[in-house]
Amino acid sequence: MSPVTRMYGVVAMVTALIASNAIAADDKEIIDYREHIMKTLNEQSAALGMMLSMAVPDDNAIAHMEAIALAAKMAPKAFEPKVQGGQSKPEVWTNWDDFSKRMDDFAKKTDEMVRVAKTKGAATAMGNIIEYLPCKSCHDVYRDESKK
Numbered sequence: 001m002s003p004v005t006r007m008y009g010v011v012a013m014v015t016a017l018i019a020s021n022a023i024a025a026d027d028k029e030i031i032d033y034r035e036h037i038m039k040t041l042n043e044q045s046a047a048l049g050m051m052l053s054m055a056v057p058d059d060n061a062i063a064h065m066e067a068i069a070l071a072a073k074m075a076p077k078a079f080e081p082k083v084q085g086g087q088s089k090p091e092v093w094t095n096w097d098d099f100s101k102r103m104d105d106f107a108k109k110t111d112e113m114v115r116v117a118k119t120k121g122a123a124t125a126m127g128n129i130i131e132y133l134p135c136k137s138c139h140d141v142y143r144d145e146s147k148k
């Protein structure tokens with residue numbers, strides 16, 4: 001093998017390595033993105049929970065509800081790329097119709113929560129919080145917490 005041929009071989013190998021790394025990084029970022037949105041939902045729900053248990057004043061309650069409603073609207077887009085991994089079960093994509101319907105319902109329910117809070121008061125909306133936040137019912141089917 002001439003040195004030039006050998007060099008071409010090395011270049012091809014390095015190029016292939018870089019390309020496969022780039023694909024892996026893309027997938028990781030897609031997973032990171034949906035997890036960032038889920039974590040946002042988690043932090044905002046935790047803040048509301050502190051107000052529910054009266055650990056902190058509830059002056060910001062409606063703002064936290066609005067943050068949840070906004071993040072709920074961002075979530076479906078983050079799951080559109082069919083990238084398996086993270087804590088998502090494969091069913092997210094094999095049962096996409098059901099999964100995306102649940103995401104739609106989630107967005108509608110959180111909008112309703114904000115509407116009730118603004119018209120009838122944060123305390124009234126807080127009284128129904130479990131109904132407005134179907135986090136667990138979706139996780140029971142589509143999230144595998146043992147995956148991390």
Ligand code: HEC
Binds near residue numbers: 031034039041043
């Ligand atoms: C329609 C389905 C659905 C709804 C509704 C939903 N989630 Fe999730 N959640 C998921 C899926 C799927 C994952 C796994 C994402 C991944 O890692 O790929 C997840 C992951 C998470 C994680 C783990 C993120 C991480 O990587 O650390 C948290 C925390 C979380 N959700 C909180 C919430 C909270 C709080 C709510 C409600 C306010 C909520 N989720 C509503 C489907 C849902």
